[in-house]
Amino acid sequence: MKFAIAVFSPAHAPSSRRALRFAEAVLASGHDIARLFFYQDGVHSASANIVAPQDELDVAAQWRTFITEHSLDAVVCIAAALRRGVLDDTEANRYQRPAVNLPAPWELSGLGQLHEAAQLADRLVCFGGD
Template sequence: MKFAIAVFSPAHAPSSRRALQFAQAALAGGHDIVRLFFYQDGVHSASANVVAPQDELDVAANWRSFISEHQLDAVVCIAAALRRGVLNAEEAQRYQRPAVNLPAPWELSGLGQLHEGAQSADRLICFGGD
């Protein structure tokens, strides 16, 4: 089965951890992930500036490792990212901001990528949100 996964909550939220666990289990079970889409507060999972307390699981770092290890398509909604100060080099330069906090393997793109992912997947699974 092919999955598209949308994450709406920040890395410290239980739903983000559950999304990661679901994605890990899906790949371990022989399924495919056609796209991971981080939207709303989920974009914080992509920020290089997220620091987890020592006594908590670093879900943001685990997302980065998981995506890199499996070479997954991980898209961060550009509008949600800009609102929350999550910027790649191009956007930091465009808006004249001094910091870049969106490293590889993340890609900024629009909501169309969520739609495209849902269309190419058998199931769209969403985690978090209001």
């Protein structure tokens, strides 16, 4: 079965870690992930500038590793990301901002990608909250 997973919370929220553990279990159970979509405060889960305290899990880094290892389609909502200062190279240049914090494997795109993922997948599962 194909899953679309949407994450609405930043890397320091329990629900971002929960989404990651769910996504790992999806693949471990032999299912596929059609797309991961990071929306609203979930765009912070994609930021490369996060420095996790030494005694805490670095969930943003774990997302990056997971996505890279499994070559997953990981889309960050562009409107949500811009307003929160999560920028890739193109957007940092376009708006003349001093820093880039969204390198590969993440991709900035529109909300239509979430809609498409929901159509492509057998299940859409959203994660937010505490």
